[in-house]
Amino acid sequence: MFKRSRFGWLLAAALIAALPAGCSDGSKGTEKVRVGEVTRSLFYAPLYVALNQGFFAEEGLEVDLQTTAGGDKTMTALLSGAIDIALVGSETSIYVYQQGADDPVINFAQLTQTDGTFLVARERRDDFEWDDLKGAVFLGQRKGGMPQMAGEYTLRKHGIDPHRDLTLIQNVEFANIPAAFASGTGEYVQLFEPQASIFEKEGKGYVIASFGVESGRLPYTVFMAKKSYIERNRETIQKFTNAITKAQRWVEERPAEEIADAVLGYFEGTERDIAVSVIERYKAQQSYAVGGMIDEEEWNNLLDIMEQAGEITERTPLEAIVDNSFAGKALGR
Numbered sequence: 001m002f003k004r005s006r007f008g009w010l011l012a013a014a015l016i017a018a019l020p021a022g023c024s025d026g027s028k029g030t031e032k033v034r035v036g037e038v039t040r041s042l043f044y045a046p047l048y049v050a051l052n053q054g055f056f057a058e059e060g061l062e063v064d065l066q067t068t069a070g071g072d073k074t075m076t077a078l079l080s081g082a083i084d085i086a087l088v089g090s091e092t093s094i095y096v097y098q099q100g101a102d103d104p105v106i107n108f109a110q111l112t113q114t115d116g117t118f119l120v121a122r123e124r125r126d127d128f129e130w131d132d133l134k135g136a137v138f139l140g141q142r143k144g145g146m147p148q149m150a151g152e153y154t155l156r157k158h159g160i161d162p163h164r165d166l167t168l169i170q171n172v173e174f175a176n177i178p179a180a181f182a183s184g185t186g187e188y189v190q191l192f193e194p195q196a197s198i199f200e201k202e203g204k205g206y207v208i209a210s211f212g213v214e215s216g217r218l219p220y221t222v223f224m225a226k227k228s229y230i231e232r233n234r235e236t237i238q239k240f241t242n243a244i245t246k247a248q249r250w251v252e253e254r255p256a257e258e259i260a261d262a263v264l265g266y267f268e269g270t271e272r273d274i275a276v277s278v279i280e281r282y283k284a285q286q287s288y289a290v291g292g293m294i295d296e297e298e299w300n301n302l303l304d305i306m307e308q309a310g311e312i313t314e315r316t317p318l319e320a321i322v323d324n325s326f327a328g329k330a331l332g333r
């Protein structure tokens with residue numbers, strides 16, 4: 001059975017009375033949709049492109065985007081009705097489903113299709129081998145989260161037991177991991193962008209491997225909504241998916257410099273060269289999905305990673321909480 005106690009907040013949130021789902025603005029002929037993103041990140045560039053390039057507006061949607069800071073808070077906001085659509089890792093929808101939710105959360109459009117973290121070493125390592133991590137101090141991500149699960153999956157893939165062959169640190173808050181490494185904690189660290197590129201620019205660390213490349217394709221970050229909301233608002237979900245699909249194609253076809261210029265307004269204080277470096281890195285490893293459909297191979301890879309991490313003992317079938325019809329229609333399928 002699924003470990004219910006660790007995610008009791010999900011069922012508690014589901015009992016909160018839902019707020020009205022979206023609203024229409026008759027004077028402008030637009031419909032407002034409340035979207036919660038798990039964090040603000042260049043990893044989600046197509047979302048900001050859709051906003052900046054007017055793709056949502058073209059579909060008659062006004063998107064109220066809020067950063068809900070963390071998978072637990074994002075899912076709580078979705079289940080309680082504080083937001084209509086969540087951008088968060090697919091694993092959260094699996095946790096909700098396996099708790100027996102009466103109104104499960106349905107994945108309807110994939111945004112990113114790889115893990116977004118990188119292995120950063122304190123020293124430049126042009127001859128890096130994964131065995132170099134044996135006996136080292138490794139500053140990892142939060143236990144139970146997809147970054148850490150993908151990290152441990154990668155280590156095991158290379159014959160390294162993350163809990164026996166190295167010293168794994170997991171008790172540092174997500175927001176404090178870069179500062180902890182910069183202050184001397186760990187010989188290696190698992191980092192998201194743009195912090196990895198910032199450390200390289202400052203000479204504080206060097207990217208030596210990609211967990212996204214190593215852990216393979218999976219529905220890493222996905223737009224999702226409660227089943228009841230989708231049933232009441234199928235046209236809205238289709239319009240939303242159409243806009244995201246346009247943005248994904250736009251990102252696929254444009255150079256990193258043009259994408260950076262389109263999204264920098266959402267990243268106050270971020271230097272343009274860092275943004276370009278980050279986007280180039282994610283494009284090179286094909287982190288940005290082109291079209292929001294989730295296939296069986298990706299889904300099974302996600303389940304393999306979660307199963308190996310000990311977070312699930314039952315495999316949720318794709319058809320139970322994934323609806324590819326919207327993404328398929330947006331792609332003309």
